[in-house]
Amino acid sequence: MDRIVVVFDFDKTIIECDCENLVVDELGATDLFNQLLPTMTWNSLMNRMMKELHEQGKTIEDIVEVLKQTPIHPRVVAAIKAAHALGCDLRIVSDANAFFIETILEHLGLMECFTEIYTNPSFVDEEGRLRIFPFHVNKCPLGWNLCPPNMCKGLILERIRASMAAEGNKRFIYLGDGVGDYCPSLKLKGRDFVMPRKNFPVWELISKNPQLIKANIQAWTDGEELEKTLLSLIDTIFIEENASLIITRFDN
Numbered sequence: 001m002d003r004i005v006v007v008f009d010f011d012k013t014i015i016e017c018d019c020e021n022l023v024v025d026e027l028g029a030t031d032l033f034n035q036l037l038p039t040m041t042w043n044s045l046m047n048r049m050m051k052e053l054h055e056q057g058k059t060i061e062d063i064v065e066v067l068k069q070t071p072i073h074p075r076v077v078a079a080i081k082a083a084h085a086l087g088c089d090l091r092i093v094s095d096a097n098a099f100f101i102e103t104i105l106e107h108l109g110l111m112e113c114f115t116e117i118y119t120n121p122s123f124v125d126e127e128g129r130l131r132i133f134p135f136h137v138n139k140c141p142l143g144w145n146l147c148p149p150n151m152c153k154g155l156i157l158e159r160i161r162a163s164m165a166a167e168g169n170k171r172f173i174y175l176g177d178g179v180g181d182y183c184p185s186l187k188l189k190g191r192d193f194v195m196p197r198k199n200f201p202v203w204e205l206i207s208k209n210p211q212l213i214k215a216n217i218q219a220w221t222d223g224e225e226l227e228k229t230l231l232s233l234i235d236t237i238f239i240e241e242n243a244s245l246i247i248t249r250f251d252n
């Protein structure tokens with residue numbers, strides 16, 4: 001069953017916090033971060049913060065130890081494992097970075113549940129410093145400030161859909177919380193679902209003009225509701241797809 005593609009944002013959707021803020025705060029660099037924040041894009045600021053932490057003697061192992069403490073709701077872990085076991089194609093789109101996301105997913109035993117992770121590339125250089133690069137140079141075609149300059153999740157969603165065009169119709173479920181998750185929400189189609197986190201920025205944007213969203217909107221508040229909603233949507237799609245298979249057979 002690979003007709004269902006579930007696309008997750010990472011920070012405050014899969015995990016309960018922002019993993020890059022978590023590392024900066026836990027390793028004691030919050031003041032410098034706040035000082036630089038108004039002057040740099042998020043992506044280049046995080047690369048700079050990794051340089052600062054490295055110069056202060058903080059190692060990759062220190063960062064990994066913090067990442068292993070990332071808070072996550074146990075039902076989110078269960079929901080991801082269940083959706084994967086049901087045969088859904090699970091993907092992540094995130095403006096965090098590859099090293100942080102992969103470290104957390106491996107620690108949780110979730111890495112093999114995901115087909116692909118679209119995020120800012122990063123690697124540990126020969127000095128042991130993490131370097132973070134922008135995901136892409138394509139700016140959001142809508143030209144607004146809701147998508148950061150290095151990542152338009154709407155473009156990524158279109159790219160995922162285009163890469164599957166030959167495999168027949170896919171049904172998308174998109175889960176997110178932040179302003180960057182609004183652009184992909186607008187790209188979803190009538191048979192898709194968007195799961196905005198209730199009272200978070202993407203939910204507020206969607207609620208202001210719900211008629212702009214073609215997908216069916218299903219809000220959630222916490223991990224328990226995420227699990228219940230996601231699994232029931234997968235169930236609904238199974239039933240609809242099976243029913244349409246039977247109808248097609250009668251038609252022939």
Ligand SMILES: [Mg+2]
Pocket residue numbers: 009010011012013176177178
């Ligand atoms: Mg988020």
Ligand SMILES: [Zn+2]
Pocket residue numbers: 140141142147152153154155183184
């Ligand atoms: Zn965009």
